[in-house]
Amino acid sequence: MMAVIFCINGEKKSLIRTIMSVGGFALLCTSTYLTIQFLELRQIDTTSEFLFTESAMWYERFNIHYSVGVDGISVAMLLLSSIVVITGVFVSFAMEEKVKEYFLWFLMLSIGVYGFFISLDLFTMFLFYEVALIPMYLLIGLWGSGKKEYSAMKLTLMLMGGSAFLMVGIFGIYYNSIPEGGEGTFNIQEIAANVQALKANGGDISWEYIFFPLTFVGFGVLGAMFPFHTWSPDGHASAPTAVSMLHAGVLMKLGGYGCFRIAMYLMPDAAQEQAWIFIILTGISVVYGAFSACVQTDLKYINAYSSVSHCGLVLFALLMMNKTAMTGAILQMVSHGLMTALFFALIGMIYGRTHTRDIREMGGLMKIMPILCVCYVIAGLASLGLPGLSGFVAEMTIFVGAFEHTDFFHRTFVILGCSSIVITAVYILRVVGKILMGPVQDKHHETLTDAVWYEKVAAFGLIAAIAAIGMAPLWLSNMIGGGIENIAKLFTYGL
Amino acid sequence: MEYLTASNIIFYILAAAILLFGILTVTSTKILRSATYLFFTLFCIAGLYLQLNYEFLAAVQLSVYAGGIVILIVFAILLIKGLGEDKEVNLGKRRIMGLMAAIIGSITCASVIAKYGFLPDYDTAAELTQSVDMQMIGQTLMGTKQYEYLLPFEAASILLLACIIGSIAIATKSKEVNK
């Protein structure tokens, strides 16, 4: 399966647009096919954690394998990625300069993302993580707008800083999980087994307390956790549309996914002990991001802060460490990925027409470009958690799950989290009211045109996905839940 | 008083002169004067060689160094306008740095010399006063046996050739660039 994905990626490299979209479509088909296959196989094979596993040694000395496989969570993430990638391709059709190079890096980014989601080997995972990171710099620095060099630099450096933590964490895990007399391994499943065995044998697990925070913070930077989120507004604001989409939509999910798959899965004890610190931080980012978004004037900033808030919720939910909340977290990842991609796509389209992202300079766009604006409203509604769209499903699952904790501390933060849905409504409606409704602000805007076909394809595709999840969440939730169980069972109140 | 022989006195005079002119070379503000002092220094060094009974070396020193190099330098100075004085803007810091290096270095070397005494039985004066005849020098330079230096000699000559070509190349190329 992996190979197929790579084949497509490989074959596309030298070609442009059309081939890109065909490739993207093929990718989407592959992911869908994978999903269906996965669901079918899951019916038969209910025991093994990962399906479609493959493994090949590539660095013997440290026992590093190129091993891949998927469970419910990664399938969901792959599906998300392919949807975002193909819509991103469509959105990039307006790109004029250096198209080939652009798509090349774009592909590089997506390869990293796919690779990350399917890797089962810590080191390979880290490798793909870096592969996904580097193209960001070029994509923003070359094709961006505004203070692009600064933003690209900031983004890359902060994320690199995060991956520095991460690397320490990964090697810490590697060396400490080597069983007595055994051989070290980078394979996630084996490490998890080793750690459990170590714990069962009464071994020393205090190293977890050092490496858990490192790993969590390392991924938390990518997941825009307060106070490591400041790359996000600048980065998103400067990035070209499709890159913002892919970045906010998928790359930020790498953070959550990594926290979940590496930090919490491999070091469950430390996770439980130290969760409170990160609950505070993520709780803050949920509310803080939302409040910040309320007063921004740049559309992309608003959305970036909104992402901070939503991704904060993802990590927050993960830290609740029970199946329901974690399922909610993954749902939120998917949902936020789609909806923020839609947001950025629309912002890009609006920006491409009005040449401003300042909400004070726009108004009454609904009259001028109804299709785009209706899509924007839908994105907004998804973001503020309207039932029938994906955001609601995710948020509710998170809150119900988070409410399973009965102590005062957790309760307080859950209620704090709930309050974010109101603040979200405030800033979403503020934008909608300001730029879409009301009288037309700028006379020049009256001649602008509505969406063209490829923009419609992108927007409608994302909306369809959002609505599909929102209307019928059960299959997705069950699929994810299956993957969650393996990890959730490590925690005291996991199931 | 035993040491106060004529050759000793000459040595001390030479040494003092070398040092004096050396210092003057590096401190004089007028560059042409520096060159002159340098010439004197080299001259005195040649004297030192003579005293050690290395006449050929002294001659080379005089002819190549004092006669060739210093003249070359003087020509260069004269070629370059406005080099009359060597006024330094931020001389202080560098001078201190230089002094520091010089003093610390000197003390270090001196202490090294003091710590490891050389040749306790150095006064086998008869051996020392023996002069070197030209044939021997020629043999050593052009011979191929042990302690004979044909290969370095050839290398040095190639180097010299290369330097001559190089300096010509540098000088002419820049002219074209300038014009």
Add this chain to the structure above:
Amino acid sequence: MNIPVESYFILSTLLFFIGVYGFVARKNLISILMSVELILNAANINFVVANRFLFPELLEGHIYSLFVIAIAAAETAVAISIIINVYRQKKNIDAKSINELKY
């Protein structure tokens, strides 16, 4: 002829460091070149003296000094041509003005 060998060494040391001082402290390239000559000479003295006192029957240090002198001549020739070149470009021969090699 009973001058202690240390005297020679001290002499060459001092001359050497005078050269070093000149090298560090002087501004223009020709002065620096001259300082280099001093340094070379200091070294030469050492070679010669060592040769004389240690192995009077051999000519190693002697020959070495000869080579040094030859190379010094070559070096000076090249250096001066470079200096003149620098002068043509910069209209001065300050060591500070040729810092393109930085960073």
Add this chain to the structure above:
Amino acid sequence: MEQLASLAPYVLILPLCMFLILGLFGKKMCPKVSGLLGTTVFGVVSVICYYIALKYFFSGEYQIGETYQQVTLFNMEWLRMNQDLVISIGFLLDPLSAIMLIVISTVSLMVHIYSMGYMHGEGGFQRFYAILSLFSFAMLGLVVATNIFQMYIFWELVGVSSFLLISFYYFKHSAVRAAKKAFIVTRFADMFFLIGILILSYYTRTFDFDKLTFITDGHVDAIVNSDLRTMTFLGFPVISIAMFLIFLGGAGKSAMFPLHIWLPDAMEGPTPASALIHAATMVVAGVYLVARLFPIYTFEAPHVLQIISYIGAFTSIFAAIIACAQTDIKRVLAFSTISQIAYMMVALGVSGYGGVNGLGYTASMWHLFTHAMFKALLFMAAGAIIHAVHSNEMDAMGNLRKKLPITHITFLIACLAIAGIPPFSGFFSKDEILVAAFETNKWVFAVEYFVAGLTAFYMFRLYYRIFWFGDPEEGYEHEPHEAPLNMTFPLMFLAAVTVITGISWAFGKVSFTELISSDFTSYEIHTHWNIALPSIGAGVIGILIATFLYLEKTGRPNKAVSYIKKPYLWAYNKFYIDEIYLFVTNNIIFQRICQPIAWFDRHIIDGFMNLLSWVTNKTSQETKEIQSGYVQQYAWVFIMGVITIVLLSLNL
């Protein structure tokens, strides 16, 4: 049963399909077609609803003895949270939802018909019908919810369709502002609702209404079996807190003080939308919610019920006073709506459980029903008037009784009904509320009694100002004329409903207590004339005062106002509640919280990051200075290095 079960999904599916069709393809349709399509399809939905409701009430299939059974027509798993908590989408049929089905389908159908005339020629006609369908879908989904979470889902959808309808004229600033306000205020309340749901469901391990409201021996099973009974938080029982939070959610939708501020502004929307959403259906969702969870309230959280009755009483008098001073006819109606909904809340608040004790409950639902009819009627009539004179202001109206005869008559009927004059429907429902209040809480009763008079006064003030009072100062731009049939038909239909229900009650043909009661068991009541008569008296006095002041154009109103200048001004400005909110949101939330946070983010957090980068940059700048390109410096470093090494190796 099977028959109903097979029909039931269509109640939800049809409007949803209509929404999708009209929303996606509306642009390509001719407005008339889309309107007709929407109306026809909703007509079908209404017929199904009626069929379901009537079948439920009168076929006897669903009764055991005198008690109506709760029936789940279908239930489909939608999202599974964990072992116990499952969100389903289903169809719960009991007297409560049956009544609501009737109310909603009737009013909604009328509004569909009415809008064909009212919205004729407006831009976005198709959009209007699309949102109307969405709203109907959401509202129907809300009332038939089988579990509290389904209710919450549709609750939100109702909110958003309300938002969309208010902002229908999206190019108007005021409309956009009103829509935002409505959405955010209700959303704020919904947050409490959500927290309430979370608490309740966490401890009872279920969302389902049939489990949540299952009663044995005067206790709610689900709660007895959980920790909720004994738990306290800050000295309050947790169950009370939860129920209060849920009530707050309802209060937001039902515009209880102090969350009422959005409703008057919501009148910026098109009048049919106001009639449907902001008068008849959506705003009673809060009442419905409390009624739905009534067993829990009455058995497990009686204090909350008491609070509800106080809040209701306060809101009703508060809104009534404001209504007396407003000049925009839709706003008068809006405040009247607030006041009347508060009435229903009061009725629930003073109600007990079972049989005659549950009189308040019955009365509340009954009032909900009658109020929906006559308030929708009032709004539509107001719409017809606005349609005729192109203004919302009373000052632009007057003497319209000849020009708009049908509107006049139907409006009068509705006013009489709301003023509580027999034999119109409002009298009976209001009377029962007063009786229930009288038996439980005399203070509340006194307030409500006063409000009854006040209601009569402001409604007739409105009536006289529109239809009597002499021509407006500026005259009419063009002669007002009666609306077309598709607008007057709903008026007449609703007026007929108002009259017929009243009369049939008076003659004992249909007894509401048979249909709906707190325990779904029918019981007998009689009109309490000792309370009814004074309340009629109060109504009549109100009407008389209004007649005295507003029948003719005289100086009397101004004179009356001059006596109570200050209070009048306060009431006119709605007691400055809006301003307080504005202050809180603008000055406190935006300026004191958001701005500093944004500043903090840009300057402190980001500043710290930039500082880090600055430090790194500076360090490397400084470090690179070492690589200066000055040969002399290098030489010096080299020499010093050598010296250092020598010194080190000497071991001095």
